[in-house]
Amino acid sequence: MIFSEKMMQLLGMGIVESLYMTLVSAAVAYILGLPLGLILVATDKDGIKPMPRFNSILGIMVNILRSIPFLILAIFISPLTKAIAGKSYGSTAMIVPLVVSAFPYIARLVESSIKEVDRGVIEAAQSMGASTKQIIMKVLLPEAVPSLLVGATIATTTILGYSAMAGFIGGGGLGAICINYGYSRYEDDVMTVTVILLVIVMQLLQEIGMRIANKSNKR
């Protein structure tokens, strides 16, 4: 199995593009998903600012977004993608559907991490006269950091998987190489190498994420 220099370059670019789509999407999705997750926890009926009706409406909206499969969502929102990114294909454009599909998922991950924070610790903060904002910034988020990092690792690897699927609809990266060369042109060797590369990238992201998470855990 000998690859031309061109193919090597292509694969190299593929890795870079995959990482670019994944990491940028994850970062933007967290900007939306983290506050949303916090709102879901705080407004829960047992939360620090209970607003049960608002909470259930928000919950339903998150569930609706989460229940649309990535590829279908990406096709469905392609006008939005075009409006935001200027075109509906390529790595940068794919960030839009990746974010839309990932942030509700991230909100749920954040919600479950924050809910792990001991109620007693929150009560202790309340007994000291902490405001809702102080409880969120000084108790909920810092105490949940290890769990949030585990969640971020899961989210990032999931987005990497989605980004590969995005190859079908004109996205870039390793997924696109897989589909364009391996699937469309029956170049099995390219397919195999790309899959191996995807596995390696996935493993690396997982490993780095879990290491950071474990390191942050003081329990």
Next chain:
Amino acid sequence: MKQQTAQKPIIQIKGLHKNYRLKDKEAIALENINLDIYSGEIFGIIGMSGAGKSTLVRCINFLEKPTAGTVIFDDRDLSTLSEKELCSARQSMGMIFQQFNLLMQRNALKNICFPMEIAGVPKADAQKRAKELLALVGLSDKATAYPAQLSGGQKQRIAIARALATNPKVLLCDEATSALDPTTTRSILSLLKDINQRLGITIIIITHEMSVIEEICQRVAIIADHEIAEVGKVEDIFTKPQAAATKKLVYPESKKTQSFERGQYLRIVFDGSTSFEPIIANMIIDLKESVNIIFADTKNIDGRAFGQTVIQMPDDKRAVARIVAYLRNKNLTVEEVCGNDIQ
């Protein structure tokens, strides 16, 4: 505590009710609680689990809003305060918990800094004060340790230091020693006593253990079935319990003594006014009356006897009278109890 009557209470609980709304019915947690707690005292609140004592302590700092009635803290009616004012009032009331409730992701020093961050104390001042407090609780060497690296007793010491950080006037202790072993419990209680004496801080202790009350409280309220059953000085409550709920707490557990059925029993209270000598053995020798020891829990503190013993009396009425007279003569508080009382 001599000038107690002349003093104004630091906390007044007035006509306090607390109901919980369950799915289809109201559950009563507290009913018509009235209590005055004076500045500088160590006040105990004791009751069985489910009596409502944890709810009561949370009503004192309004973590739980009472359904009716109010709490006056330091001349301020907490029910009239805005959320913001309430937050600042709470900074004058420290609280410690059974499960310590330390921030697991912060080290000891930063845990102590936490309430000062909330109160807006400049960082350098907070660090300085936190170090002083670490020294006060005897853990100066643990500044950079995380809670997970500390023992239960050490965690509670850090929690105490944290509760004291904002110079509160009152320290609320919610079952603060219930998760600790007896030796650690004693050391935490003596730390609380020391803090009370050195800083003059009022301490309110919630517990289900009579031994905790005996050890450090000056006055105690017994809470049973969501109401205050009895309030008074600890020695009075311990030697002459009035309410049934109090008797249940003060008298030894019936489970330990299967033979509590019929007959005459005598409860002898050792309140520290006698020396630790074999009084009952001497009595048996002197009076030549045999008694059956049903329960004994006495301890020797600085050569003086504390605790209580329950003996079964002979059937002979005159013998009983002699035994009672003998013990009273030794300056002991004795009380005739019947089996039903103890059970």
